Amino acid sequence: MSADPTARITAVDTHDIRFPTSRELDGSDAMNPDPDYSAAYLVLRTCEGGHEGHGFTFTIGRGNDVQVAAIEALRGHVVGRSVAELCADPGALYRDLIGDSQLRWLGPEKGVMHMAIGAVVNAVWDLAAKREGKPLWQLLADAEPEWLVSQVDFRYIADAITPQAALELLRRGKEGAAERAAELLRSGYPAYTTSPGWLGYSDEKLIRLAKQAVADGFTQIKLKVGADLADDVRRCRTARQAVGPDIRMAIDANQRWNVAEAIEWTRALAEFDPYWVEEPTSPDDVLGHATIRRAVAPVKVATGEHVQNRVVFKQLLQAGAIDVLQLDSARVAGVNENLAILLLAATYGVPVCPHAGGVGLCELVQHLSMFDYVALSGTTEDRVIEYVDHLHQHFVDPVRVQDGHYRTPTLPGFSAQMHQDTIDTFTYPTGGFWAADLAGADPAGRDLAGTEPTA
Amino acid sequence: MSADPTARITAVDTHDIRFPTSRELDGSDAMNPDPDYSAAYLVLRTCEGGHEGHGFTFTIGRGNDVQVAAIEALRGHVVGRSVAELCADPGALYRDLIGDSQLRWLGPEKGVMHMAIGAVVNAVWDLAAKREGKPLWQLLADAEPEWLVSQVDFRYIADAITPQAALELLRRGKEGAAERAAELLRSGYPAYTTSPGWLGYSDEKLIRLAKQAVADGFTQIKLKVGADLADDVRRCRTARQAVGPDIRMAIDANQRWNVAEAIEWTRALAEFDPYWVEEPTSPDDVLGHATIRRAVAPVKVATGEHVQNRVVFKQLLQAGAIDVLQLDSARVAGVNENLAILLLAATYGVPVCPHAGGVGLCELVQHLSMFDYVALSGTTEDRVIEYVDHLHQHFVDPVRVQDGHYRTPTLPGFSAQMHQDTIDTFTYPTGGFWAADLAGADPAGRDLAGTEPTA
Structure with missing residues (x-):
């Protein structure tokens, strides 16, 4: 070759x-x-x-x-x-x-x-x-800041980040990058797991998988909610009892609610100490997320897997509408637009916890978070990549998760190739x-x- | 049949x-x-x-x-x-x-x-x-308010309009509807024309078509801008001289600008008294439009032809980001979603001046504005439907524009059928x-x- x-x-x-x-x-x-x-x-x-x-x-x-x-x-x-x-x-x-x-x-x-x-x-x-x-994470982390800036389209986001500001963020990211890359290869990147929480699972399966998640080293799990409040109360109580008070438990409504419903429902589940409420309403509703966030604090608000592009992410950050930015590797226009989104998140100091699961989304998105850690945000604090144990066997270079961490990929490429x-x-x-x-x-x-x- | x-x-x-x-x-x-x-x-x-x-x-x-x-x-x-x-x-x-x-x-x-x-x-x-x-306009205008409300999906807009509020708007719209329908059949619905202002036209063609528009009874024209400021200054001056001070002249940037550019460029053209600036930036940028509107008043801000759904229109209205709502007949999910958008506009008192042109958009959208006049907003004040004289001959029931007004269609249907x-x-x-x-x-x-x- x-x-x-x-x-x-x-x-x-x-x-x-x-x-x-x-x-x-x-x-x-x-x-x-x-x-x-x-x-x-x-x-x-x-x-x-x-x-x-x-x-x-x-x-x-x-x-x-x-x-x-x-x-x-x-x-x-x-x-x-x-x-x-x-x-x-x-x-x-x-x-x-x-x-x-x-x-x-x-x-x-x-x-x-x-x-x-x-x-x-x-x-x-x-x-x-x-x-x-x-x-890919290493290609990006090794790249010159000027070149990375050249890969970003600043149209429609220049009121939030300029090429010069991006350059400064990336230059600062170079400091200590080699040490962080070595740490990444040693320890991997923190993950959380959604596998226990699918809505169609029985309580018995929920308990079994939640306990297994803790045993496997995860410090955060996620439950799907939003179909029936009484069921959600029971499932959240069940899961909280299974994992104990020290494991973070996110809830995810997958856009099910209006603004008022999101506030009411989240408050009704607050006693189970949810860490974030995810996709409480339409991903298009920047102002709605801002209203929800003000009303449900200290529960955090997270969204992003259906956010269509950098322009909407910009507004979510400008409006103070989210605590957690969940970029998706394959919803927006690829690595280039995700570079813009990572730069926006860094500008506003909002942690990125990517959406994954599905088919191959874990494989892709690990590279973006690892680049962010090594050469942009410089931290994994309050940052976790979603992990779902589905369909990885179909990939030539599948993700490997151990002790609640994504192991750092070392093969060349973006881990995107199927058998x-x-x-x-x-x-x-x-x-x-x-x-x-x-x-x-x-x-x-x-x-x-x-x-x-x-x- | x-x-x-x-x-x-x-x-x-x-x-x-x-x-x-x-x-x-x-x-x-x-x-x-x-x-x-x-x-x-x-x-x-x-x-x-x-x-x-x-x-x-x-x-x-x-x-x-x-x-x-x-x-x-x-x-x-x-x-x-x-x-x-x-x-x-x-x-x-x-x-x-x-x-x-x-x-x-x-x-x-x-x-x-x-x-x-x-x-x-x-x-x-x-x-x-x-x-x-x-x-279609008549089918909608004749319909019972309760049935029209049943045609709307209030998910994600209930914080701005409830079914009960929609019902009250539509009941109020019934008052005087028969008189307005008769007036509509007599006089038609006001139009404006974009035909003079395409960016690729010579100044000579611009002058000829602008004068023709006034002679044809239009009281508003529109010019495309945003490629080159010096050209735009010359073309706006040329057009203003051609039509005189009493004709409304809108400018349309088709999303060309960042927020700051939109403000700067619009201010540079303000001396030619533009009535509205259309699509100054990304249609996704609710907060950007709000910033632009505050900065360029009294020039009005208009958008909508690329606004993807009712959720974004809701926010444009909630944020006070637009003076003119330009719904499109074929961008959103059809008549049902446009009913929601017309109800939102009526709630916020923002005039609807639909986007048209293209292929058949004039044919469709006239029905929505005419329904709005007869049975919802009850007025044509500051309301005009865009008109572009393209491709109408391909339709079985083409629009007819006379004296700057859409003649009211009387054949059954939505005027959508091509030969x-x-x-x-x-x-x-x-x-x-x-x-x-x-x-x-x-x-x-x-x-x-x-x-x-x-x-």
């Missing part, structure tokens, strides 16, 4: 991959009762021996084909580009994609088209990190699993879906 | 329709230099003799295929439904579509998937109005025009595109 300065992107292959997770109610919450965790997946092919870039949008089933179509609509911007130039400046492609005026109409910078841009941009970063021979066997089996509707399932057969390889959590 | 209580929706036909408008720079602005006005178009087929429902999403070219794919992803929710039930309660389908938990992940309630829902919901309203034998010949000619890439164009021929029927404004 050697760098070829004349190499080009030769193809963008796409795959509609779906896992039948709804059959076990894993991932069930008040708004998403039956998700089939899915990925609109792409591979950037090159004529440079052995180098490929992998990326994806996470979806929960129906519509994954629409997401694939959106990725395919970007093909013309990518095929034929110089691999060396693309990897030297992913921001140039990012700007071309969000700047395509005809495609921009379909957002702008939100929804299906924006997530497709994120998948393509992230695939470029995967390719760039593989060519550099570094895990070819997974693609062959779970491509919808023609892959081995689905072809058999749709034909009414009991598909072989059922456990390949990994739908039974093992945590 | 008779109502059949057992009739079902039998098919959802879709069409990718594109017009080559970029070749004349019609529709050119600072963010959209070369739009090919397009429609992701659908027809609801029924087994009820003669009744069909037509709807579409407006796009500006590339990505129209993605939008079509999103409409197709909704097919399973629609085919097989009872026509009578669907038309008696379009809100039931609207709730099913925005509530599909797997599809919801692709927004939520924004972008490609949300616009697809809007197209389908609007097609149902077209069908319902045809079955009732009324133009079959248009569909056959401009379907991309297989229709007559595109097949010839892509084969390198000079396509016959070039003027079918209607790309030369006649105003």
